[in-house]
Every structure is written in structure tokens, then in C-alpha cells.
Amino acid sequence: MNEIMVWGFRWVPPFAQGLVRDLRVRWALEEAGCPYEVRLIDADDRKSTAYLLRQPFGMVPAFEADGRGLFESGAIVYFIATDSTVLMPIDPRERANVLTWMFAALNTVEPPIQNLLDMDLLHDGETWAKLRRPAVVDAVNLRLEALSAWLAGRDYLIHRFTAADILMTTAPRFIRHTDLVAEFPVLDAYVKRCEARPAFQKVLRNQMAEYTRNAPVAA
Ligand SMILES: N[C@@H](CCC(=O)N[C@@H](CS)C(=O)NCC(=O)O)C(=O)O
Known part of the structure; x- marks a missing residue:
């Protein structure tokens, strides 16, 4: 290119x-x-x-x-x-795994996180947001907990850094105004590991x- x-x-x-x-x-x-x-x-x-x-x-x-x-x-x-x-392994099965995790980042993990971001930063203090927020936090935690469980014993989503880690670690940044990610030490360490890359x-x-x-x- x-x-x-x-x-x-x-x-x-x-x-x-x-x-x-x-x-x-x-x-x-x-x-x-x-x-x-x-x-x-x-x-x-x-x-x-x-x-x-x-x-x-x-x-x-x-x-x-x-x-x-x-x-x-x-x-x-x-x-x-x-x-x-x-960013992408050569082996076709590994490439499919990376693509799977890229979709998981965008379709499964990011949406509830984006909801919380919108609610807290764009609609802060509005009555509907106050009422809805606990359910959105639950939805975020559900995803973070599952992701954290997957990452236990792993440095990256698959056995090495890939493009999927770029998408997966940029989503939790959207809720950096909360301590939700810090409550999952494995996930927190993973995000910090990726963000430490030069x-x-x-x-x-x-x-x-x-x-x-x-x-x-x-x-
Ligand atoms: N799904 C799109 C989302 C893009 C997106 O939300 N971009 C934001 C900045 S991070 C934007 O341009 N916001 C302005 C707007 O919504 O009009 C992508 O991943 O590229």
C-alpha cells in the first residue's frame, strides 16, 4: 500500500x-x-x-x-x-479466529460500552439516563466479566497480539471515566499491556x- x-x-x-x-x-x-x-x-x-x-x-x-x-x-x-x-497470522484458521474476535469486539463488547459512554457523557443528569443507567452498567459488566474470564492465563485474545486486540482494547477506553474495567484486574492488565505498545x-x-x-x- x-x-x-x-x-x-x-x-x-x-x-x-x-x-x-x-x-x-x-x-x-x-x-x-x-x-x-x-x-x-x-x-x-x-x-x-x-x-x-x-x-x-x-x-x-x-x-x-x-x-x-x-x-x-x-x-x-x-x-x-x-x-x-x-496484525494477522498467516494460518487461515488463526486468521478466522482473529476475525471472530474482531467481530466480538465490535458487535458484542463495544455496544453496551458505547451506551454507557453516551449516557454518562452526552446525557448526564437527564432523568431517563439516571433510571436506565444501572441496567446498562449490568450489561457492560456482563461483557467485561466474560472477556476477563477468557483472558485469564492469556496475554492477548489469541496466542499473540493481533488486529483484534486493537479493536478490543480501544472499546474499554470509552468508559475510562468509570472504574468498571479496573474491577477486573485481568482485563485491566490486558488493556494496559496493549496500550503500552510503542x-x-x-x-x-x-x-x-x-x-x-x-x-x-x-x-
Ligand atoms: N462504526 C463506526 C463508528 C464511527 C464513529 O462513531 N465515529 C465518531 C467518532 S469516534 C464520529 O464520527 N462521531 C460524530 C458523529 O456521530 O456525527 C466506526 O467504527 O468507524
Whole structure:
């Protein structure tokens, strides 16, 4: 792959900094050793005709490699991984296992976590959110408990680091404002193990530096 571009937001409020999903794509590219350029957009750019052709829902990330576009962070990470033995084993059965865990991260683990994030950070204090929150916390705990049980005795989801770990460890970050993950020491250690990787540290640093550089100037 040559000429790789990743679209992210120029700036987001502090509660979202370090959570925006272009981080996943950038992490995968760093792990795979692929050079790329970042294209930063503003809230208004999301609804432009040109951007909607890249990402029909007006969200980030969007991605382009050699003139061909992709969207959805999971699909993009998968695409990058198919070309990288760092992110994806060669054995077809192991590849199927990685894909299984990628879907599990996106379809089974992330949804309740995203619910809790929305409730706490976007609807904090609203009556419906207060009433609904305990059931959502239960749903999150159910998933974290099962994931933690799977990880007992394992460093990664399969026997080595893969693209699935990128998707699985970026979801619990969404509830970093709670102590829910810390209540599962095995899971907590797994997330920290993956986040300690130099590639993750580098992309997080870069993304945060962009937000700092592009922060709105107070009136
Ligand atoms: N399923 C999509 C979700 C993308 C998504 O939620 N992006 C957020 C940033 S992390 C976004 O662009 N939010 C702005 C919006 O919802 O309009 C993916 O994984 O790429």
C-alpha cells in the first residue's frame, strides 16, 4: 500500500480526546509499519458532499489507500491487517479466529460500552439516563466479566497480539471515566499491556498533539 490517508477530527472536546476512532486505524498502520497522512476535518466538513462520499454517515474515520476509499474502523483495521503479519497470522484458521474476535469486539463488547459512554457523557443528569443507567452498567459488566474470564492465563485474545486486540482494547477506553474495567484486574492488565505498545503510545501522542494545536481560541 502506498499513499495512505486517514481522516480524523481537527479537534474534539476533552471528554472525547483519546477516544476518537481514527486512533484505531492509526494504531494499526503504525503496527504494520505503513506510512500515512492524516487529514483533519471540522464538524461542518462532515456533511459536505465530498466527505459523505468517503464516509456516508459523516463520521470519522475514513480511509484511502492508493486512491481507494474505505470507512468503518473495523473494516479499515481488517484491511490493513490482511497485509501485515504483525496484525494477522498467516494460518487461515488463526486468521478466522482473529476475525471472530474482531467481530466480538465490535458487535458484542463495544455496544453496551458505547451506551454507557453516551449516557454518562452526552446525557448526564437527564432523568431517563439516571433510571436506565444501572441496567446498562449490568450489561457492560456482563461483557467485561466474560472477556476477563477468557483472558485469564492469556496475554492477548489469541496466542499473540493481533488486529483484534486493537479493536478490543480501544472499546474499554470509552468508559475510562468509570472504574468498571479496573474491577477486573485481568482485563485491566490486558488493556494496559496493549496500550503500552510503542505504536499505540505514538499515535495517541500524535492525536492529542493535534487537538492541542487546533484547540479553539477562547473568545
Ligand atoms: N462504526 C463506526 C463508528 C464511527 C464513529 O462513531 N465515529 C465518531 C467518532 S469516534 C464520529 O464520527 N462521531 C460524530 C458523529 O456521530 O456525527 C466506526 O467504527 O468507524
